[in-house]
Amino acid sequence: MTIVQNYELFAPKLIDSEEYFSAGHRACQGCGEVLALRHILKALGEDVIISNATGCMEIVSSAYPQTAWTVPYIHVAFENAGAVGSGVESAVKALRRKGRIPDRDVKSVAIAGDGGTADIGLQALSGAMERGHDLMFVCLDNEAYMNTGIQRSSLTPFMAATTTSPAGREIKGQRTGKKNVCEIMVAQGVSYVATACPSYPIDLVNKVKKAKAVKGPSYLHVFSMCPTGWRCASELTIKIGRLAVETGVFPLYEVENGKYRITVEMPERRRPVEDYLKHQGRFSHLNAEDIKLVQQKVDYEMKKLMDKVSGLKGWDEI
Amino acid sequence: MGKRVGMEVAIAASEAVALCNIDVAAVYPITPQSHMAEHLADIIHDGRIDAEFITVESEHSSISACAGASAVGARAYTATSSQGLMLMHEILPIVSAMRLPVVMGNANRAVSGPLNIWNDHTDIMPQRDSGWICMFAENGQEVVDMTIQSFKIAEHPDVMLPVVLNIDGFQLTHMIEPLEFPTQAQVNKFLPPRKPFATLHPDNPVSMGCFNMPDIFTETMKAKDTALKNSKKTIVKIWNEWGKMFGRHYRPVETYRAKGAETLILTMGSMGETASIAVDEMRGKGRSVGLVKLRLWRPFPVEELRAAIGGAKTLIVMDRAVSFGGAGGPVATEIKSFLFQDRKRPRIVDFIMGLGGRDVAVDDFIAMVDRAKKKKDETYEFYGVRE
Numbered sequence: 001m002t003i004v005q006n007y008e009l010f011a012p013k014l015i016d017s018e019e020y021f022s023a024g025h026r027a028c029q030g031c032g033e034v035l036a037l038r039h040i041l042k043a044l045g046e047d048v049i050i051s052n053a054t055g056c057m058e059i060v061s062s063a064y065p066q067t068a069w070t071v072p073y074i075h076v077a078f079e080n081a082g083a084v085g086s087g088v089e090s091a092v093k094a095l096r097r098k099g100r101i102p103d104r105d106v107k108s109v110a111i112a113g114d115g116g117t118a119d120i121g122l123q124a125l126s127g128a129m130e131r132g133h134d135l136m137f138v139c140l141d142n143e144a145y146m147n148t149g150i151q152r153s154s155l156t157p158f159m160a161a162t163t164t165s166p167a168g169r170e171i172k173g174q175r176t177g178k179k180n181v182c183e184i185m186v187a188q189g190v191s192y193v194a195t196a197c198p199s200y201p202i203d204l205v206n207k208v209k210k211a212k213a214v215k216g217p218s219y220l221h222v223f224s225m226c227p228t229g230w231r232c233a234s235e236l237t238i239k240i241g242r243l244a245v246e247t248g249v250f251p252l253y254e255v256e257n258g259k260y261r262i263t264v265e266m267p268e269r270r271r272p273v274e275d276y277l278k279h280q281g282r283f284s285h286l287n288a289e290d291i292k293l294v295q296q297k298v299d300y301e302m303k304k305l306m307d308k309v310s311g312l313k314g315w316d317e318i
Numbered sequence: 319m320g321k322r323v324g325m326e327v328a329i330a331a332s333e334a335v336a337l338c339n340i341d342v343a344a345v346y347p348i349t350p351q352s353h354m355a356e357h358l359a360d361i362i363h364d365g366r367i368d369a370e371f372i373t374v375e376s377e378h379s380s381i382s383a384c385a386g387a388s389a390v391g392a393r394a395y396t397a398t399s400s401q402g403l404m405l406m407h408e409i410l411p412i413v414s415a416m417r418l419p420v421v422m423g424n425a426n427r428a429v430s431g432p433l434n435i436w437n438d439h440t441d442i443m444p445q446r447d448s449g450w451i452c453m454f455a456e457n458g459q460e461v462v463d464m465t466i467q468s469f470k471i472a473e474h475p476d477v478m479l480p481v482v483l484n485i486d487g488f489q490l491t492h493m494i495e496p497l498e499f500p501t502q503a504q505v506n507k508f509l510p511p512r513k514p515f516a517t518l519h520p521d522n523p524v525s526m527g528c529f530n531m532p533d534i535f536t537e538t539m540k541a542k543d544t545a546l547k548n549s550k551k552t553i554v555k556i557w558n559e560w561g562k563m564f565g566r567h568y569r570p571v572e573t574y575r576a577k578g579a580e581t582l583i584l585t586m587g588s589m590g591e592t593a594s595i596a597v598d599e600m601r602g603k604g605r606s607v608g609l610v611k612l613r614l615w616r617p618f619p620v621e622e623l624r625a626a627i628g629g630a631k632t633l634i635v636m637d638r639a640v641s642f643g644g645a646g647g648p649v650a651t652e653i654k655s656f657l658f659q660d661r662k663r664p665r666i667v668d669f670i671m672g673l674g675g676r677d678v679a680v681d682d683f684i685a686m687v688d689r690a691k692k693k694k695d696e697t698y699e700f701y702g703v704r705e
Contacts (some may be wrong), residue, residue: 049518051386054360064534067525072518075527076385076412083379087344087386087394088518090370094341094392098368100511101391101519148436 001204015205025059025068030234032225032241033057033140036198037111040125040138043208046071046277048107049088053081053116056147058139059181078116082124082137085110086258089133107136107212114141114155118179119135125181129188129217136211136218139181142226150229154179157249158297159290169232177297185219186255189315192218194254194263198225199241203252203264210254223250231281245277259314260305322498327458328353328491330499330578331397331423333466336361337505341392344372346381349435350487355637358397358596359387362611377629381409381420389526391517393469399487400611402638407445413480414449416430416526416543420480422450423465426587426638427487428674436675439638440584440623442615443648448677449542451481451549452616454587456572457494461485463566466505470556473512477549484615486588488561490673500564523622537572550617571626572611572621577606582630583663586612589636596683607687610651620656627657633664634690637698638672638682646698667693670700 020041027034037057041048042195042279049072058075061068066272076084089108095101112121117139128135144162145151158177161167165174175179185193185287192214204222211218225241227234244250245264252264273295286294325333332354335343343362345355362371372389374380377398381520383513398406403424413420413435428434429441442452451471455461461483462594468481485491500508516524530538550570557568574594576582585593590611600607610633612619627633637647650668657663667690686701693699 035506046520049390059438059529062525062528064528064530067528069525071521072519072520072523073525074386074389075529076382077409078417079383080379080409083374083382086372086374087342087383087388087392088390089395090342090344090372091390091392094368094370094387095390098341101517102521106520123375124379126378130375131373238493254569299502 005025012292014202016045017037019041020042020044020070021061022068022070028228028234029054030113030227030237032198033142034060036204036222037049038194039198039201039204041071041250043205043224044071044107044109044212046092046271047105047111047283048072049092050074051076051081051085051088051108051110053112053118053121054078054111056142057111059112059147063161074230079109080112080124081121081134082128084237086128086131086133087136089135094138099315100235108134108140109136111138111140113147114139114143115145115153116180120152126184126188129185129190129219130214134215134216138220138222140222140224141227142231146226146229153236155181159286159294161285162282164306172285172290173287174288182219182221186258190217190219192254195250195252197220197223197245197250197252199238200245200252200264207254207263209303229282231284236279240279242275243271243279245270247273247300248274249273249276251305253305253309257315259317260312262309269283270302320495323689324494325458325497326353326492326494327461327665328425329357329484330497331461331465331485332357332361332608333499334462335395336367337500337502337647338393338466338469338509339367339511340395341395342370342372342384344374344380344387344394344396346374346375346380346398346402348399348402348429350491351402353491354423354425356648372540377405377638378409381406381413381515384420385413385416385418386408389416389518391512391514391519393473394420395422397423397425398426398602400429403441403445404429404676407448409443410448411448411526415449415538417478417515417545418480419467419469419478419483420470420500420634421472422480422482424482424484425487425491426448433640434674435487437455437489437621438673438675440483440640440673441579442484443639445482446648448455448617449479449546451479451546451553453481453614454484454488454612456590458490458493458497458607460568461490462497463560463564463568466500467556467560467568470509471549471553474556475515476552477545478515479545479549484491484587496514501681504563508560513702546617550614550619553614568613569622570620572613572667573626574609574611576608576610576626576628578606579630580606581632581634581690582608582610582627583687584612584635586615586634586648589598589638589672592680593683594637596680598685599680600687605687613641618652623653624660627664629662630664632667632690634667634686636667636678637668638692639672640670650698668698669701670698676702
């Protein structure tokens with residue numbers, strides 16, 4: 001926490017002052033996703049090729065003939081960022097070997113939203129990771145299809161209201177919890193898997209650097225606050241990100257070769273989830289009973305995670 | 319010139335790809351393309367060429383990976399068939415719009431509903447408007463030659479468009495034919511390394527695949543149409559260059575004993591060889607029948623086809639695909655539409671046949687010519703259906 005409070009003091013030393021995602025893009029006021037993207041690109045530096053799925057970040061950044069990207073960038077379609085990134089990586093490898101491009105590392109990075117990662121893009125992601133490409137995949141998770149008008153995805157949280165999981169009289173919003181893509185990645189043997197949140201920029205930047213350094217597949221799941229879709233005040237973006245972490249709704253951790261580690265410690269007694277839920281219109285239909293249910297789910301997921309943190313050995317220790 | 323070797327055509331297709339010194343192949347196996355995928359894997363795993371082989375988890379990903387690789391500047395190849403091509407459908411127009419010179423071999427096979435693994439053209443016809451250059455090979459030698467030509471055509475600075483080469487599944491892919499391969503030195507001369515217009519690299523960062531607002535989208539579509547239409551000039555030029563180098567000549571529309579014929583049969587792909595035997599038989603009996611073979615499907619060779627049809631009274635179009643509830647098979651409909659304004663035009667008889675591996679033998683062509691003579695109306699007809 002102290003580092004975040006002294007951000008201006010530390011940031012210039014810890015974070016590249018160069019901008020790789022230029023100002024003038026069309027993201028909404030208070031967009032947490034574009035903030036995450038800006039920091040991710042700072043941490044990646046120049047020698048990258050970005051393969052972006054269709055979605056918010058693509059739409060706000062690349063209306064022909066303009067672009068916000070100062071690094072090489074390609075967008076092909078919605079569900080194939082993993083596959084396009086695989087092709088990019090393979091081509092870089094082959095052309096470098098054949099002396100047709102300069103002989104230096106250029107990282108292939110695929111970026112997709114929650115739909116482009118966990119729903120329609122899951123197959124391409126899973127294939128890319130399984131094949132062992134030197135590919136970093138970043139999921140910018142704003143917990144619904146925001147670009148098309150806030151429809152639910154498999155990463156929309158329990159009970160959240162979206163336009164296709166509305167808070168109705170019979171059914172109160174999203175009926176399922178978030179698909180745990182990080183766990184799928186760990187199960188696939190991805191050697192570096194981490195969660196991050198732009199409210200904790202130093203933690204985010206460190207994780208991007210670690211993920212980039214892996215010679216092989218790595219996966220970063222970034223909580224991306226969305227005032228537009230979450231129905232909250234745009235100035236609350238950073239606060240909501242912090243509350244998600246402090247309540248345990250979105251714990252920040254990393255899994256290095258199967259070894260789990262919490263990277264941003266939570267307070268001894270976690271804040272109640274209500275502190276997080278109450279700022280967001282998507283949860284405004286929840287009554288005390290519903291909030292209790294959400295709390296139980298969060299507690300259960302936290303317990304599962306902490307058991308892994310304390311109990312699981314890394315693959316290299318087995 | 320190399321000596322003649324006996325080889326399965328699918329394997330020969332991959333040997334031709336190897337001669338082209340590709341950088342990346344992304345291939346997902348599907349019958350009847352699978353021997354192409356397997357043999358390409360053999361070639362790369364044995365280190366015969368220096369390339370990356372991406373064992374993608376679907377055809378959607380194979381074409382997507384090829385797009386990514388091609389955007390980086392690689393010479394990228396994929397091969398598929400039927401359902402695989404249908405799965406790629408979404409990405410095909412994006413590849414052409416981005417002017418990425420990906421080359422694809424398509425082992426033509428029926429599209430499912432019901433499942434059928436055998437040959438017809440129902441897989442490629444739905445891809446008609448994808449903006450790809452689309453060609454048909456008639457025999458194994460053409461598969462070898464046209465595979466190599468495809469890369470040169472696709473990458474030419476006046477073209478920069480993807481190419482799909484249609485190779486009839488089983489009927490062609492699984493035949494063992496005597497083939498002549500150019501030497502590596504000859505291919506290197508004909509097809510130098512790719513010189514891409516723009517690539518994804520940090521030394522010169524560009525953004526590819528930016529979206530269009532309504533104020534520019536129509537212009538983009540026209541530009542793509544113009545590019546595809548203009549490509550015909552270069553295709554013909556490259557085919558002429560090939561003819562000079564190897565003595566085997568390629569034209570957008572091929573004809574066989576068509577001059578002065580009253581009745582013309584029009585085929586695409588491997589059927590042409592059988593049809594030519596039928597034409598010989600009929601000519602032997604004094605019947606005025608000739609053959610027109612459409613090699614280039616996109617860009618559609620209007621002038622060449624008009625010239626080939628000449629003064630024929632009847633044109634019998636062999637459609638190997640169905641446009642359900644439509645005006646006819648896709649090939650006949652296309653031909654009818656451009657002939658509509660012509661003052662002198664033949665009567666068009668449209669047969670839908672050879673679906674899902676149904677054999678079309680010499681006698682069938684003769685029977686269709688007989689049937690066309692008797693046929694009074696202009697509607698299309700399924701040939702050889704057991705009622």
